[in-house]
Amino acid sequence: MTTATFEDLHDLMSTMAGDEKHREAATSTLDALWVLYDRVLRVTPEMAEDRDRFFLSKGHGPMAYYAVLAARGFIDPAELRRFGAFRSPLGMHPDRALVPGVEISSGSLGHGLPLAVGTALGLRARGIPSDVWVLIGDGELDEGSNHEAIAYAGRVGLERLHVIVVDNHSASHGWPGGMEKRFEVEGWSAVRANGRDHDELEAAFRAPHPGAPRLVVADTGVR
């Protein structure tokens, strides 16, 4: 099913029933996830050691993630029907030990970016030229652990590290001046893009940012 299109994702997502309470969170990430897996990431189900890494830090609402993984051949689409069942590998928060293609187990907020800093450092130490991508939510950015990672990654110029913040404008106290300002002051390259426009997202993802880690704010327009 690796020839799947973006339109196929809606059918895949609709097979996941249950009382998932983060449906909006799931659909807000769908476009960014698809552009990444369809156009940007160097990763296949074989999970080669020099693959790019994608960490879904915002583990809430993983339906879009599961749908994309199914569309790209990492998991059997038939498995989606058992989403949330006791013996299903597909839970409300992804588990890397259960789901092929899932790089980190997430759910508790504020862990993906600090983990990604370590992975980017580890890959660099091993001489493996892979990019590391993390998707977090704008509300998740509140977690202090993210700010330890943002400061460190910027100062040491981890240029293979990329953060996508899906901005649903849901952070309780907001980000005065925009999230970009918070990252830029620490030395990141930062840009805001229309989170529903695939070409704009791809351009933002592919733009060069020598010597600095990269932030792309994917603004969904949801308020």
Add this chain to the structure above:
Amino acid sequence: MAGIMRERFVDVSTQLLDTHDRLAVLTADLTSALFDGARERHPDRVLNFGIREQLLISAAGGLALAGMRPIAHSFAPFLIERPFEQIKLDLNHQAVGAVLVSAGASYDISSSGRTHQSPGDVALLSTLPDWTIDVPGHADEAEAQLREAADGDGLVYLRLSNQSNAHAHGIADGRLHRGFRTLRQGTAAVVIAVGPLADAVLAATEGLDVTVLYAATVRPFDAVALRAAVADQREPAVVLVEPYLAGTSVPEVADALGDLSHRVLGLGVGRDELRNYGSPRQHAIAHGLDSAGLRRAVVGFLGQK
């Protein structure tokens, strides 16, 4: 002897970095300067994160996900208690390994007060599966445990202390003895001495008819050795002497002797906050962990039937 285990840790880690190309040493400022030479030779594998302990642990998890063997170091309260969720989720839950090496123990830094004391670290880690918890009583044991941990791929906590025994009870024939070692044999009770408290326990039990076992590793807990020692006793009675929160390993004794009626006494650092400064020796006395205090407790326990 102050700080000798930590100095050995720096020396041995520095050596290991030269021979293990997947090894990385991570710090959060504390002890970082002692790795300056190693950092010059291995700038990508000697990493100082600044005073960011959550990142210290998460980055260790991320490095392990990338195939590295991370050794993360700080004082015990900042390495274990402060970033405990990162330990639970970014190490255990990610199913990756790491070596955490602490300094300071329960009250080595007694003059700094409660903020720098960590009697609860082993109890906290004991809530998680799959950890090897090493509590060396001598720098030679710490070195052997560190070398073994660096070669492995599991989860290891190495709890260094400024307190030390005169001899490395855990080293036999030049090699690290992993299980409990018998230091003394008797028939009235089994006393388990953990790490740096072994010499105090030997002094406290001088002339008493008890078996003394020595443990430099408390997880996994050597239930086989304990059962064998208890089998030689007139009654199953066990005294645990641990240099951290009293009773931390009592559940392990209960599991090991679950099919036997038995008595157990857990000695260690009390739960109450003392709000005292002073020396580690004064704190040991306050917690009843000096040889006189231990003897009173053991004799009292033996007298209860």
